[in-house]
Amino acid sequence: MAHVNLVKQVKIDDRWVLRSIPKKANGQRDWSALPDGNYFIEFREKGKRRRLPAEATVAQALEVQRRKQAELEALAFGIIVPRPRTEDLPKPAPIDGLIDRYLDQIETLKKPNTFRKYNAVLRRFAKHFAGQTLDAVSVEDLNDFIVKLKKGGMSPNTVLHNVIIIPSSANATADQESPGRCTCPNESRRFPASILRRNWPSFWPPALTRKSPSSPHFCSLVSVSKR
Numbered sequence: 001m002a003h004v005n006l007v008k009q010v011k012i013d014d015r016w017v018l019r020s021i022p023k024k025a026n027g028q029r030d031w032s033a034l035p036d037g038n039y040f041i042e043f044r045e046k047g048k049r050r051r052l053p054a055e056a057t058v059a060q061a062l063e064v065q066r067r068k069q070a071e072l073e074a075l076a077f078g079i080i081v082p083r084p085r086t087e088d089l090p091k092p093a094p095i096d097g098l099i100d101r102y103l104d105q106i107e108t109l110k111k112p113n114t115f116r117k118y119n120a121v122l123r124r125f126a127k128h129f130a131g132q133t134l135d136a137v138s139v140e141d142l143n144d145f146i147v148k149l150k151k152g153g154m155s156p157n158t159v160l161h162n163v164i165i166i167p168s169s170a171n172a173t174a175d176q177e178s179p180g181r182c183t184c185p186n187e188s189r190r191f192p193a194s195i196l197r198r199n200w201p202s203f204w205p206p207a208l209t210r211k212s213p214s215s216p217h218f219c220s221l222v223s224v225s226k227r
Contacts, residue, residue, distance in 0.1 A: 002043065002072030006054065006065050010037040031058050041065050043072060092133040096126040121165045 007018045018040065022033040039054040039061035054064035074080045099122045107115055128145050129137055149159050 002069060002076055004065050004069045004072065005042040006061055007040050007042060008034050008037050009040060010035045039064075041068055043068060045072075092135055094131055094133055095129045095137070096131070098134070099123070099126040117161060118165055121162050125162070125166055 005020070007020055009016055009018050011017075012035075019034055021029045021031065024030045038056050039058075040051050041054045041061075041064055042049060042051050044050065052064075052068070054061040071080070075082055103115075103119055103122060106118065110118065125145070128148070129141070146159065146163070149162060150156075154162075
């Protein structure tokens with residue numbers, strides 16, 4: 001049976017330490033034996049000792065202990081499925097690595113001139129966000145990227161190529177992960193669909209044209225980038 005221990009964090013000689021709850025002569029826990037402090041629960045999960053906060057009052061601490069005890073027993077009997085911990089999940093690959101794999105996939109699938117455009121646009125994007133993951137890139141970061149392209153002397157037509165190719169490449173890759181869709185020959189890692197299916201065009205046009213979202217240019221851009 002799973003065991004959940006309840007301990008208390010108290011300050012002794014200017015140091016915070018964890019102490020087990022003392023017991024009375026009759027075997028019951030003596031809640032008033034220790035100074036004021038916060039309670040914690042300790043338990044083992046996948047062979048490792050874990051510690052979680054359990055509030056400040058006795059009633060709250062006992063409730064946290066009871067719930068964790070019930071959860072561990074349900075896991076032991078297969079009643080519930082364990083949730084993956086953050087440290088157990090695969091770490092997201094950096095943007096430049098994802099783009100390298102994506103370009104490898106499409107090199108033989110697109111015409112040479114088309115591939116050269118994709119390669120130039122996506123390499124520039126990867127260089128700007130080198131070392132970052134897609135999760136870490138905000139709308140403001142993407143706006144800054146487009147503004148940098150314009151200030152760097154890039155023509156409006158070339159900036160439009162960037163605006164169209166990046167989201168269309170992203171959505172095409174995400175579509176390949178859907179059931180019933182054709183996939184590339186290699187089962188290499190693709191862009192995370194949850195990130196790529198966000199509404200990319202909603203932030204490109206303001207940075208590019210400074211026009212309102214209701215303008216014909218905006219509507220046209222949204223239509224093209226979602227193909």
